Each structure stands twice: as C-alpha cells, then as structure tokens.
Amino acid sequence: MKTTALFALIAVAVAAPAAASAQTAPAQNPAAAARLPDTFSTPAQQPARPATPPAPPAPPAAPDIARAQTALLEVIANLKSGEVDYSPFSADLAAKIREQSSQIGGLLTQFGDIQSVRHLAQPDGVDVFRVDFKNQSTEWMIGFDNEDQIAALLFRPVEQ
Structure with a gap:
C-alpha cells in the first residue's frame, strides 16, 4: 500500500512541473505547446494498424474442379470404350x-x-489431375476455352 502511494506522489510531482511549463511555453515557443498524453488516468491508445495487405487469390472454385474432373473421367471412359463423343472438344x-x-x-x-x-x-x-489406374499412375491436364469446350487434353505416365 505504501509503494502505491509513493508511486502516485512521484507521478504527480513529475507531471505538475511539466503541465506548468506547457502552459507558459506557447508564449515563448509555439512549437512547444504540445502536451504529453496522461497515461495514468486514461488507457493508452493502440497505435494505428497498418493497412491490411491484399488477400491472396482465392483457390479455384470447387465447382470448376468438379466440372473438369467429370469431363476428364468421361473422356477417359469414352476413349477406353472406343466410342468417343467429339462434341465437348474444340474443333x-x-x-x-x-x-x-x-x-x-x-x-x-x-x-x-x-x-x-x-x-x-x-x-x-488448366486443371492438373493425378489418375491412378490399376496398372499405371498418370497425370492429366485438361483446359477449357471461352466457349466451354475442352481445348487442352494431355496425359503422361507418372514415374514411380
């Protein structure tokens, strides 16, 4: 309890001369008119936060990936069956x-x-997929043009 009272007396003793000189300072030096904030009776203000950096680009939307995967699986099934529907492809x-x-x-x-x-x-x-078959692992790339037709289709074996 005595320490708190002593600290309060020191703070008042230090603050009083500063306040008195600040009141007389403008006549002598206009730049000295600024006052220090009273941090004892009011909480200190938080410093301004810097502007938030822009968010990174959003990951691809799930519907786009699902659409590409569905198209890829249909293409693979059609190629395996020998009955290829060419309408989803660009000319x-x-x-x-x-x-x-x-x-x-x-x-x-x-x-x-x-x-x-x-x-x-x-x-x-362009979407890149790993397709694991029973006897071979592969990577496929599939891309669509502005008319939403498959304009790019590549695959390669994945070395294991």
Whole structure:
C-alpha cells in the first residue's frame, strides 16, 4: 500500500512541473505547446494498424474442379470404350483426338480400371489431375476455352 502511494506522489510531482511549463511555453515557443498524453488516468491508445495487405487469390472454385474432373473421367471412359463423343472438344482438339483415339484407347485399356483421381493444381486455368489406374499412375491436364469446350487434353505416365 505504501509503494502505491509513493508511486502516485512521484507521478504527480513529475507531471505538475511539466503541465506548468506547457502552459507558459506557447508564449515563448509555439512549437512547444504540445502536451504529453496522461497515461495514468486514461488507457493508452493502440497505435494505428497498418493497412491490411491484399488477400491472396482465392483457390479455384470447387465447382470448376468438379466440372473438369467429370469431363476428364468421361473422356477417359469414352476413349477406353472406343466410342468417343467429339462434341465437348474444340474443333482443333477433336481433329487431333480422332487421329489418335484408337491408340490412346488401347493404352488406357492396358492401364486397367481407375483406382483414384486427385486434383493437383490449376496453373493458368488448366486443371492438373493425378489418375491412378490399376496398372499405371498418370497425370492429366485438361483446359477449357471461352466457349466451354475442352481445348487442352494431355496425359503422361507418372514415374514411380
């Protein structure tokens, strides 16, 4: 209790001369008119927070990934069956797939049934998936054009 009383007396003794000089200071020096805040009777104000940095870009929307995955699985199933529907593809890609569909279909058949599919990334609007077949793991890229047609479709084996 005595320590608290002593501390209060010291604070008043230090603050009183400062307040007195601040009242007389403007006549001598206008810049000295500023007062120190009274931190003993009012809580100190928090310093201003810096502006919040912009949020990082949002991850790809789940519906876009789901749409790409559904389209990819349909393409794989069609290629394996040998009955390819070319309507989801851009004209350029449809022409390229027509040339290679029997070879790709035979290869996919050798890979076996799909065991798992996992979305890996979405660089520059192209979705990258890992598709694990029974006999082979692969990475697929699928991308859509402005008309929402498949304009990019690539795959490669994943070395294990």
